[in-house]
Amino acid sequence: xxxxRGLVQTFKSRQGREKTEVRAVDGVDLDVAEGEIxxxxxxxxxxxxxxxxxxxxxxxxxxxxxxxxxYDVATQSKDVRRxxxxxxxxxxxxxxxxAGDEVIDHGMLYGMSQAEARQRGQxxxxxxxxxxxxxxxxxxxxxxxxxxxxxxxxxxxxxxLVFLDEPTTGLDPQARANLWTHISxxxxxxxxxxxxxxxxxxxxxxxSDRIIVIDHGKIVAADTPENLKSQxxxxxxxxxxxxxxxxxxxxxxxxxxxxxxxxxxxxxxHVRGRIRRAGTAVPGLLxxxxxxxxxxxxxxxxxxxxxxxxxxxxGRSLREGE
Amino acid sequence: xxxxxxxxxxxxxxxxxxxxxxxxxxIGAFQPVLYLLLFGPLLKPLIGALGVENEYTFFVPxxxxxxxxxxxxxxxxxxxxxxxxxxxxxxxxxxxxRTALLMGRLWRDLLQLFVQALILVGxxxxxxxxxxxxxxxxxxxxxxxxxxACAAASNALALTTKSEDVMAPVIxxxxxxxxxxxxxxxxxxxxxSWLQTASDYMxxxxxxxxxxxxxxxxxxxxxxxxxxxxxxxxxxxxxxWGTRTFRKENA
Ligand SMILES: Nc1ncnc2c1ncn2[C@@H]1O[C@H](COP(=O)(O)OP(=O)(O)OP(=O)(O)O)[C@@H](O)[C@H]1O
Ligand SMILES: [Mg+2]
Numbered sequence: 001x002x003x004x005r006g007l008v009q010t011f012k013s014r015q016g017r018e019k020t021e022v023r024a025v026d027g028v029d030l031d032v033a034e035g036e037i038x039x040x041x042x043x044x045x046x047x048x049x050x051x052x053x054x055x056x057x058x059x060x061x062x063x064x065x066x067x068x069x070x071y072d073v074a075t076q077s078k079d080v081r082r083x084x085x086x087x088x089x090x091x092x093x094x095x096x097x098x099a100g101d102e103v104i105d106h107g108m109l110y111g112m113s114q115a116e117a118r119q120r121g122q123x124x125x126x127x128x129x130x131x132x133x134x135x136x137x138x139x140x141x142x143x144x145x146x147x148x149x150x151x152x153x154x155x156x157x158x159x160x161l162v163f164l165d166e167p168t169t170g171l172d173p174q175a176r177a178n179l180w181t182h183i184s185x186x187x188x189x190x191x192x193x194x195x196x197x198x199x200x201x202x203x204x205x206x207x208s209d210r211i212i213v214i215d216h217g218k219i220v221a222a223d224t225p226e227n228l229k230s231q232x233x234x235x236x237x238x239x240x241x242x243x244x245x246x247x248x249x250x251x252x253x254x255x256x257x258x259x260x261x262x263x264x265x266x267x268x269x270h271v272r273g274r275i276r277r278a279g280t281a282v283p284g285l286l287x288x289x290x291x292x293x294x295x296x297x298x299x300x301x302x303x304x305x306x307x308x309x310x311x312x313x314x315g316r317s318l319r320e321g322e
Numbered sequence: 323x324x325x326x327x328x329x330x331x332x333x334x335x336x337x338x339x340x341x342x343x344x345x346x347x348x349i350g351a352f353q354p355v356l357y358l359l360l361f362g363p364l365l366k367p368l369i370g371a372l373g374v375e376n377e378y379t380f381f382v383p384x385x386x387x388x389x390x391x392x393x394x395x396x397x398x399x400x401x402x403x404x405x406x407x408x409x410x411x412x413x414x415x416x417x418x419x420r421t422a423l424l425m426g427r428l429w430r431d432l433l434q435l436f437v438q439a440l441i442l443v444g445x446x447x448x449x450x451x452x453x454x455x456x457x458x459x460x461x462x463x464x465x466x467x468x469x470x471a472c473a474a475a476s477n478a479l480a481l482t483t484k485s486e487d488v489m490a491p492v493i494x495x496x497x498x499x500x501x502x503x504x505x506x507x508x509x510x511x512x513x514x515s516w517l518q519t520a521s522d523y524m525x526x527x528x529x530x531x532x533x534x535x536x537x538x539x540x541x542x543x544x545x546x547x548x549x550x551x552x553x554x555x556x557x558x559x560x561x562x563w564g565t566r567t568f569r570k571e572n573a
Contacts, residue, residue: 094404
């Protein structure tokens with residue numbers, strides 16, 4: 001569905017007298033199969049939107065090439081546009097227009113008849129729980145309703161592939177979870193390929209078949225959420241000792257289980273470290289500690305999250321700078 | 323056909339939003355009326371120098387071009403607001419022709435200008451302006467082309483600068499010489515020869531002259547042709563520029 005090789009986008013910007021060149025996207029290769037939901041994950045300014053704008057023909061790549069839905073973005077842009085839907089990060093509806101009119105006009109620009117666009121629009125309105133909003137002005141809608149309206153606009157012409165640029169930013173957790181259901185339904189019911197950017201880990205994790213991580217304009221990883229997480233060496237284990245004097249004993253026992261190079265951290269009563277297959281290793285650890293007369297207050301074992309993955313891949317936490 | 327249909331969809335959307343704004347409708351209608359009633363009388367003492375029998379025969383054509391140019395110069399400001407709402411990007415991601423995205427907007431500006439022209443000419447007629455019908459028709463057509471050129475240029479400028487703060491001074495810089503050197507308000511023939519020579523380099527002066535002569539029923543080549551050619555040339559150039567910005571617009 002999408003195949004990109006060596007995509008580059010540079011922006012020239014001027015700060016005072018100094019001209020600087022920003023390499024917003026720096027040699028991106030992407031492959032997305034038909035019917036996949038792919039999460040495009042990266043911190044602010046990583047180049048997600050810029051990549052999307054190149055794939056949707058809004059921005060001509062500085063270098064590199066891409067085929068989207070079987071057409072070349074540079075030379076067959078009209079065919080690409082016909083096949084895809086795009087929901088931009090910033091929304092797409094005029095603030096004083098009426099929601100329904102905007103949807104119909106948008107559909108008609110894709111060549112649908114007015115009646116067709118109206119019918120499909122009303123279907124989508126009820127599907128996305130926007131009943132009764134047809135004649136409202138977008139500026140009077142809540143943030144979540146407006147975001148769903150943007151998505152309706154992007155789906156009006158039944159595209160085979162949709163690009164969603166941070167569709168859930170600014171929504172409350174319930175509305176986000178709700179939108180996830182809508183997005184999975186797109187694929188499950190219609191076989192639509194979905195390319196969705198986000199900087200929420202849980203979102204990429206919950207929604208995507210595959211995750212592509214971008215940082216500083218470069219792809220740093222592309223795999224299933226499971227595989228990405230298993231790349232991180234092990235699960236994190238946090239042991240709390242009852243007697244602070246026994247912490248070194250616990251640290252020594254935990255250290256014996258961690259991989260070389262991974263450090264065990266002692267923080268007051270807490271001893272933390274990463275061990276592979278914690279589920280099978282921890283019972284043995286507990287038995288040894290009991291034999292050594294160590295009393296534990298609590299134990300916590302956590303599977304790695306995508307944040308851990310990002311930290312391992314880039315040395316920075318995804319949440320930094322948010 | 324596809325092109326016309328797409329332009330029409332964009333035009334209809336623009337018109338719908340404008341009509342919903344009563345200020346737009348009222349200002350559009352009253353602008354020509356105010357100019358005629360408040361500025362026209364000032365020209366009465368100059369009838370002799372102007373070489374016309376009624377001051378409105380001189381004034382209405384100039385007013386037409388002025389409305390055409392200056393109203394249209396501001397068309398781009400609305401486009402900046404639309405760009406900020408994400409509407410431009412949403413339209414650009416559809417397969418619609420880029421020229422249609424511009425044309426639909428121009429049609430809206432031209433319709434507004436056409437209605438204003440009718441008000442202006444109708445009211446001018448009541449006030450004593452006299453002109454042959456074909457002169458009026460040609461004059462209005464030239465005005466529409468000139469207005470279309472300015473609106474297209476204004477849209478192009480809007481998408482290039484994307485900022486009202488940058489655009490406003492640019493428009494002022496362009497408008498000043500146009501207003502002063504085009505003989506819109508008073509004929510350049512009233513001024514000293516150096517001023518007349520300077521104004522010869524101003525395409526708008528030839529456009530104003532063409533419209534004015536056509537209202538006078540004087541269709542000879544050197545009176546109407548050059549101004550008309552200028553008008554058409556500027557129109558084509560501006561539409562080309564506008565289309566290019568819709569095609570390339572870089573975030
Ligand atoms: N039109 C532009 N001109 C100059 N620089 C730009 C332009 N658009 C983007 N950039 C720069 O390119 C880099 C990547 O921006 P981009 O919008 O692709 O990031 P993003 O991953 O979408 O971030 P976010 O999560 O904040 O949306 C940023 O450093 C940004 O400042
Ligand atoms: Mg972005």
